[in-house]
Amino acid sequence: MIRIDLDDTFDATTASEDLKRFTFNSELKDNTNLELHVLISEHPDPLLPNVFNLAFGPLGEDNEIDDAIAVRHKNINKVFSTILLFAITFLEDNSDKQYSIGIDGSDERRAYLYHRMFRYNNDTLMDSIVTVGVDWYVKLLRNGTDIERDSDGLPLFKPRPEPFDLNRKARDLYRYYMFSLNN
C-alpha cells in the first residue's frame, strides 16, 4: 500500500524550466542510489490537447525512461510522494489551462497500484488534486441484444469519465485514471 505524504519527498536534483522533466535520487534496499527521471509529456493524440502522460523510472540503455523495470526502493512511499509532487507542481504552474494527467490502466499491475493509491490517499491528495476514473461503455442496440460494433466486429467502446468512486474496490479497476488540480 502506497502512503502519500507530500511533506516527505525527495529533493529534485534537476527540474526543467517548463516543469515537465525532473530528476531525483532514490535509495534502494541494497543501500545504493538510483537516479530516477520523471517526464510529463503531451498525450500524443492531437484530439486530447490538455491531457498529459506521466512517466518515471531510471534511464535505460537507450537513454529513455524505463518505466517497466522492477526497482526495490527503500522508501516507496517517498518515491511516489515525490513523483506526485512534481506532477502537482506542473499542474499548478499551468493552473489557468485545465490540464490533466492521465494514467493508462491497461497494465493490470499498474492500474491496481494507482487505484489503491488514489483510493486510500484521497484525504491527503484532495488538498491538491481531484481524480477521475474512466470506464469503457458500449451502446446497446434497439433490438435489445446486440451491441454497437466497429468494422472489425469488435465492441465499439467509448470512454465515460466519472469522479473517482472511493467505494469502488481494487477488484473493479477503472480502465484509465486522470487527475487535475483541485482549484
Added chain:
Amino acid sequence: MRQTVQNKITNLKALAKGSISNSIAKRSNRIVNDNLSKSIRTERDAKIFRKELSIAFKLAKE
C-alpha cells in the same frame, strides 16, 4: 493547497527557473497509443469526452 506543499512548489519553480537541465530523458519507452486514444475515434468523440471530463472534474471538486 496547504502552505507546506505550496512552499515546495515554489522551491521547485525556483530550481527550474533558468535551468539548463541536464536531464536527457526525452520520452518513456511505453506504448503511447493508449486505450483512451483508441476509444476516441473522431473529433466529435473527443469533444464529447472533453466536455464529460470537465464535468467529472467539476463534480469531483464538490
